[in-house]
Amino acid sequence: MASEATSWQKEQVSRAYVHALATQGGYTICDWNVDKDGVDVTLRSRGLMVDIQLKCTQSPRVVRSGYSFDLDVETYDKLRDPERSAPGHLALLIVPPDIGRWVIHQPDSIVLSCHGYWASLYGLGNATGTSSTAISLPEHQELTVKAMGSMFDAARRMTYGNGRELN
Numbered sequence: 289m290a291s292e293a294t295s296w297q298k299e300q301v302s303r304a305y306v307h308a309l310a311t312q313g314g315y316t317i318c319d320w321n322v323d324k325d326g327v328d329v330t331l332r333s334r335g336l337m338v339d340i341q342l343k344c345t346q347s348p349r350v351v352r353s354g355y356s357f358d359l360d361v362e363t364y365d366k367l368r369d370p371e372r373s374a375p376g377h378l379a380l381l382i383v384p385p386d387i388g389r390w391v392i393h394q395p396d397s398i399v400l401s402c403h404g405y406w407a408s409l410y411g412l413g414n415a416t417g418t419s420s421t422a423i424s425l426p427e428h429q430e431l432t433v434k435a436m437g438s439m440f441d442a443a444r445r446m447t448y449g450n451g452r453e454l455n
Contacts, residue, residue, distance in 0.1 A: 291387070292346060293346060293383070293387045297387065298343075298344035298345070298346075298381075298383070299328075299342065299344065301344060301381065301383060301390055301400070301402065302328075302342040302343070302344045302379070302381045302404075303319065303328070303329065303342065304400065305381055305400055305402060305404055305431075306329055306340065306342065306379065306404075306431075308400065309431065309432065309433050309436060310331055310436065312433050313433040313436050313437065314333075315331045315332065315333050315436060315440075316331070316332040316333070317329055317330070317331055317332075318330040318331075318332070323341070325339075325366055326339075326341050326362070326363040326364075326366035326367050326376065327339040327340065327341060327366075327367075327376070328340060328341055328342040329342065330374065331436060331439070331440075333440050336374075336440050336443045336444060336447065337373070337374035337443065338374055338375060338377065338436070338439045338440060338443050339367070339372070339374045339375065339376045339377065340376075340377045340378075340379050340406075341359070341363055341367060341376070341377070341378050341379070342379050342381065343357055343359070343378065343379070343380050343381070344380070344381040344382075344383060345357070345380065345381075345382060345383070346382075346383055346384070346385045347385065348380070348382045351424070353426055353427055353428075354405065354424060354425050354426040354427040354428075354429075355380060355382070355405055355424075355425045355427070356422045356423065356424055356425070357378065357380050357422070357423050357425060358417075358420040358421070358422055358423075359378060359420060359421060359422075359423050360419065360420050361415040361417065361418065361419060361420060361421055364409060364412075364415050364420075364421050364423070365415065367409040367410070368409040368410060368411060368412040368413075369410075370410070370411050372410065374443060375408060375410035375439065375442055375443050375446055376408075376409045376410050377406050377407065377408050377409060377410075377439060378406065378407050378409055378423050378425070379404055379405070379406045379431050380404060380405050380406070380425050381402050381403070381404040381431070382402060382403055382404070382405075383401070383402040384401055384402070389401050390402060403430065403431075404430065404431030405425035405426070405427070405429050405430055405431055406425065406429050406430075406431045406435055406439070407423050407424065407425050407426075407429065408439070408442060409423070410442070410446065
């Protein structure tokens with residue numbers, strides 16, 4: 289039976305996954321060594337920013353048409369805050385139970401054997417629990433380069449589409 293990976297191993301594979309996607313999409317990525325604001329990485333594109341809290345699991349909770357992840361209320365509140373300068377997102381990376389299968393070495397490539405999903409938390413309502421709240425990550429919201437583009441579209445609407453003048 290496979291053993292549970294450590295939290296730092298999960299964090300690092302999550303960062304590697306997001307780094308690979310951001311690189312492919314041409315986005316700048318900033319790693320925060322302390323996630324005091326509920327943010328592990330920030331993506332940038334032409335002045336716009338997107339904040340992401342990374343989570344990783346070997347045993348996802350499957351719900352109808354996707355996944356559910358219990359996020360602590362403090363982080364949830366930080367990411368949903370309507371006064372953020374960048375929209376907050378949760379990204380959940382799902383990895384195989386056996387850590388030896390996370391990275392597949394092939395003669396001409398290295399393959400990350402995982403998949404990710406995302407949810408925008410910006411502007412959501414109050415948490416449903418006192419210590420954590422369940423976040424729905426629909427299966428159609430795969431974390432891909434195209435999805436990162438959608439995150440930036442939302443950031444653009446948040447920044448410029450509300451009719452407020454920027455001084």
